[in-house]
Amino acid sequence: MSDKATGFRGGRDRYSHQPVLYREVVKHIAEPERPLRLIDGTLGCGGHSSLILRSNRQAELLGIDRDGDALERAADVLAFAAGRTRLVRGAYANMKDYAAEAGWASADAVLLDIGVSSPQLDDFSRGFSFREDAPLDMRMDRRSPVTASRILNNSSFEELARIFREYGEIQRYGKLAKAIVERREERPWSSTRELAELCEKVLGRSRKGAPPAPTLCFQALRIAVNDELGELEKGLESAIDLLAPGGILAVISFHSLEDRIVKNKFRDESTECICPPGCPVCICHHKARLKVLTKKPLTAAADELVDNPRAACAKLRVAVKI
Numbered sequence: 124m125s126d127k128a129t130g131f132r133g134g135r136d137r138y139s140h141q142p143v144l145y146r147e148v149v150k151h152i153a154e155p156e157r158p159l160r161l162i163d164g165t166l167g168c169g170g171h172s173s174l175i176l177r178s179n180r181q182a183e184l185l186g187i188d189r190d191g192d193a194l195e196r197a198a199d200v201l202a203f204a205a206g207r208t209r210l211v212r213g214a215y216a217n218m219k220d221y222a223a224e225a226g227w228a229s230a231d232a233v234l235l236d237i238g239v240s241s242p243q244l245d246d247f248s249r250g251f252s253f254r255e256d257a258p259l260d261m262r263m264d265r266r267s268p269v270t271a272s273r274i275l276n277n278s279s280f281e282e283l284a285r286i287f288r289e290y291g292e293i294q295r296y297g298k299l300a301k302a303i304v305e306r307r308e309e310r311p312w313s314s315t316r317e318l319a320e321l322c323e324k325v326l327g328r329s330r331k332g333a334p335p336a337p338t339l340c341f342q343a344l345r346i347a348v349n350d351e352l353g354e355l356e357k358g359l360e361s362a363i364d365l366l367a368p369g370g371i372l373a374v375i376s377f378h379s380l381e382d383r384i385v386k387n388k389f390r391d392e393s394t395e396c397i398c399p400p401g402c403p404v405c406i407c408h409h410k411a412r413l414k415v416l417t418k419k420p421l422t423a424a425a426d427e428l429v430d431n432p433r434a435a436c437a438k439l440r441v442a443v444k445i
């Protein structure tokens with residue numbers, strides 16, 4: 124497959140990450156060609172950003188990622204536009220600080236492609252995957268003190284149960300939390316394989332078509348380690364504050380917990396009054412700040428899925444700042 128607008132030829136880039144929904148992202152952010160200050164809050168390998176910088180020669184980028192390895196890859200991928208690019212290691216919730224440091228009072232587009240990247244999943248030593256045995260790490264930012272093993276070894280039963288219920292939507296969350304607490308009395312948690320085996324033992328083999336039992340447990344821990352949902356809420360608020368009128372906010376999510384936060388934020392921010400139903404007069408004085416451009420989230424087309432099956436769960440929502 125080749126794509127005239129982006130020059131992208133499909134398939135994986137040299138860092139085994141293929142940007143999802145890339146045509147839709149380029150169309151909404153890079154077109155038409157104009158001066159554009161883009162904040163990519165989840166730079167990853169720079170896949171989306173490089174397509175935007177190639178499509179719009181007037182675009183400038185502030186690229187943010189928590190992961191030092193990702194930033195090194197992105198610097199390589201974006202070398203062709205080094206003069207238009209500034210990269211920052213940090214959390215996108217802090218994008219207002221990074222924009223101020225770059226001398227940007229506002230931005231014309233913010234892109235968030237949330238979750239883990241393919242290189243993070245495929246590097247078993249990071250502990251995001253249970254396909255190989257590895258330390259229970261799961262930090263996107265390896266400078267952070269909070270690892271998955273620290274959560275498993277130090278959190279109370281109640282806190283573990285909450286993590287599995289809220290972030291993994293695991294039905295038998297209490298049973299799993301109890302088994303984890305009992306096992307750590309013998310020896311501390313340290314291995315992805317041991318955790319995956321316990322999940323299978325406690326939750327049973329998953330039904331045909333459902334994710335394997337450890338998948339939801341690993342997802343829940345990863346979200347807790349990286350405070351992914353808290354970051355998303357703060358990041359959306361910062362992005363809306365920073366965008367100039369007419370600026371574009373594009374968010375790609377991979378599971379329903381994330382998409383629900385984006386959907387609700389877009390709904391609230393595109394509504395003039397958010398008083399409780401039945402309230403006779405408006406007391407909230409809320410003003411809409413966004414116009415939603417995607418009534419339903421955009422999903423990957425069939426030809427993209429052939430190249431990149433990981434795009435199957437991706438949902439893109441786009442809004443414009445009023």
Ligand SMILES: C[S@@+](CC[C@H](N)C(=O)[O-])C[C@H]1O[C@@H](n2cnc3c(N)ncnc32)[C@H](O)[C@@H]1O
Nearest residue numbers: 142165167168169170171188189214215236240
């Ligand atoms: C799905 S990848 C993005 C891929 C990128 N769009 C591309 O085309 O190469 C997600 C990236 O976001 C980073 N990330 C996730 N949450 C973050 C946060 N709160 N702040 C900064 N970076 C974050 C991860 O480290 C990862 O590199």
